[in-house]
Amino acid sequence: MAEEDSSSSSATTSREQEQLENRNLIVPSVAADHHTDDLTEASTTLSGFASVKLGTGSVKKLVIRNFKDKPLILENxxxxxxxxxxxxxxxxxxxxxxxxxxxxxxxxxxxxxxxxxxxxxxxxxxxxxxxxxxxxxxxxxxxxxxxxxxxxxxxxxxxxxxxxxxxxxxxxxxxxxxxxxxxxxxxxxxxxxxxxFKSYIIRDQNVQSRTVDGILLLIEKERNGEMIDRCLIQRLLSMLSDLQIYQVSFENKFLEETNRFYAAEGRKLVQKKEIPGCLYHIKNLLEEEVDRVRAYLSLNTQKLLIAIVEKQLLGEHLSAVLQKGKDVFKAFYKKDLARRLLLGKSASVDAEKSMLSKLKQECGTAFTNKLQGMFKDMELSKDTMIQLKQYMQNQNIPGNIELTVNILTTSFWPTYIPKEIHLPPEMERLQENFKNFYLSKHSGRKLQWQSTLGHCVLKAEFKKGKKELQVTLFQTLVLLMFNEGDHFSLEEIKMATGLEDRELRRTLQSLACGRARVLIKNPKGKDVEDGDRFFCNEEFKHKLFKIKINQIQEKETVFFSS
CATH class of the missing domain: 1.20.1310.10 (Cullin Repeats)
Structure with missing residues (x-):
C-alpha cells in the first residue's frame, strides 16, 4: 500500500505534464493533505493547474495563477x-x-x-x-x-x-x-x-614623491636610533601595496637608500678597533632589518634588503673585517684554552689537539706554535710537581697544604697583570720552598706569581655538615680570615688581604650575595658598600658536598694580546 501511495503522489495527466514542462516548473510531490500549505509563493505566479492524487485515493487540484505584469515605473x-x-x-x-x-x-x-x-x-x-x-x-x-x-x-x-x-x-x-x-x-x-584614488592622488608626482620621501626619511631616523610611528609607515606601505605600486614607487628607492646608508655604515665599522663589538653590531643591524620587514615592509623585500646589508657590511670590507675578526678569535681562543688548561676543564686533550690542526690551516703555524707551547708547559709542570713532592720529602719540609704550581712560559700564554696581595704565612712559606727548589734546577730564570690564576679547595665545617669549597685565591684569602674571627668590616678585610678595592668588592659579592652564600652581609643588598660588615654563615647548607663558588665576572673592555 505504501508503494502505491508513493507512486501515485507524482502522477499528472499528460496535458498537465506538458503545461508544466513548458513553464520549466517542477511541482513538488505531496505525501499528505496538510502539506499543501508548504508550497512557495512562486506557485502563485504561474498559470495552469496540476492534480495530485493523495494517499486516500482522492485527487486535489492545485491552481497556479498567471504571471503578474511587471509594475509600471512611477513618474519621476x-x-x-x-x-x-x-x-x-x-x-x-x-x-x-x-x-x-x-x-x-x-x-x-x-x-x-x-x-x-x-x-x-x-x-x-x-x-x-x-x-x-x-x-x-x-x-x-x-x-x-x-x-x-x-x-x-x-x-x-x-x-x-x-x-x-x-x-x-x-x-x-x-x-x-x-x-x-x-x-x-x-x-x-x-x-x-x-x-x-590611484589615478588622481597617488600618481600625482608631487603627492607621491612627498609620501615616499617622507617614509624613507622616517626609516632613516629609525636606523639612526630615533623612535618613529611604525604603525603609520605600515599603513602607508599597505596602501601602496593595495594600489599595486609598492615596488615601482617605493621599493626601488628604499633599496637605493639602504645601499647608500650601509655603505657609509660599513666604512665606519671597519675603522673601529673593537672588532668583536663591530661584529656584534653587524649582527644587531641584520636583526633590526629583519624586524623592520616584519613590522611594516613587504616580505618580498627581505631577501633584497638583507643581501644589500650583508654586501655593504661584510662583502665590501670582507678582508679587513675577517682579518680583524680572525685576530680577535685568536685572542679569545687562546684565553679560553688557557682557562681550560689551568682549571683542568678540558674535556679531551685529543679533541684540543685535533682543533689545533684545523687552526693551523686557517691561522698559520705562528699562532698554533704558541698554543702547542701551552700544552708543553702543562706537561712539564706535571713532571715538575712530581719532582717537587720528592724534594719536600727529602728536605723533610712540614705542611698540611697540598701545593700545585703551573710554570707558564710568558711568550706562549695570554698576558696577565700581576696583582700584589697579602698571603697567609703558610702560603708564603710554600711559595718560598717552591722558588728555592725551582731555581736550584733552573738558575738564571725569574719567577713571577700570578695571583689572579690561583684557585684552592677549602674544607669547611658548618652546623649542617662539612663541605668542600672550590674557590679562587682571592676568595680563599677572605674566607681564611674567619678562622680568626666571627665578623669583619669591608675596610678590615681590605687591610688584611691587600686586595684592591674593586677586586675585593667583587670577591665579597660572590661570597655573600651569590647563590652559595657562605658569608652574610650586613646590611643586606646586592652590592658591597662602604661600612658593610661580613659574618660567617654558620647555617649555610647546600645539597652538594663539593661546591664551586663562581667569582663575579668583570666586564672586559680590552682584549688580550696574542
Missing amino acids: YTEEAWQKLKEAVQAIQNNTSVQYSLEELYQSVKNLCSYNLSANLYKQLKQLCEQHIRAEIHQLREYPFFPGPFLKKMDKCWQDHARQMSMIRNIFLFLDRTYVFQISMLSSIWDMGLEL
Missing part, C-alpha cells in the same frame, strides 16, 4: 531614487549622517537595476566618486610638507577613502553582484574606488 521615480542615493553617497564622503536606512537605499538600487538602468547607475556613481577624489587631491597638494604631519594627512585621506568605499559598496551591493559581475570590462565598485 528614477530621478528621485538617484537623488536619494546621491545624497547618501555625499553624506558618506563628507562624514555626515545618512538620512536613509541601508535597506531603503539597497532597495532603490535593486529597483533601478530591475528597470534596466544598471549601466547608467554605475556611470553616475563613478562620476560622483571621481568628483570627490578630485577635491581631495587639491587639499594634499596645498598641504605644507613636514614629513610627519603630511604622512598623517595622507594616511587619513587613504583610511577615509577605504572606509567610505566600503560603505558605498554596501549600498550598491546589488549592482555590484549583478550588472558589474556580468560585465568583464567593468571594475567592481571597490576596485573602481582604488583605481580613482
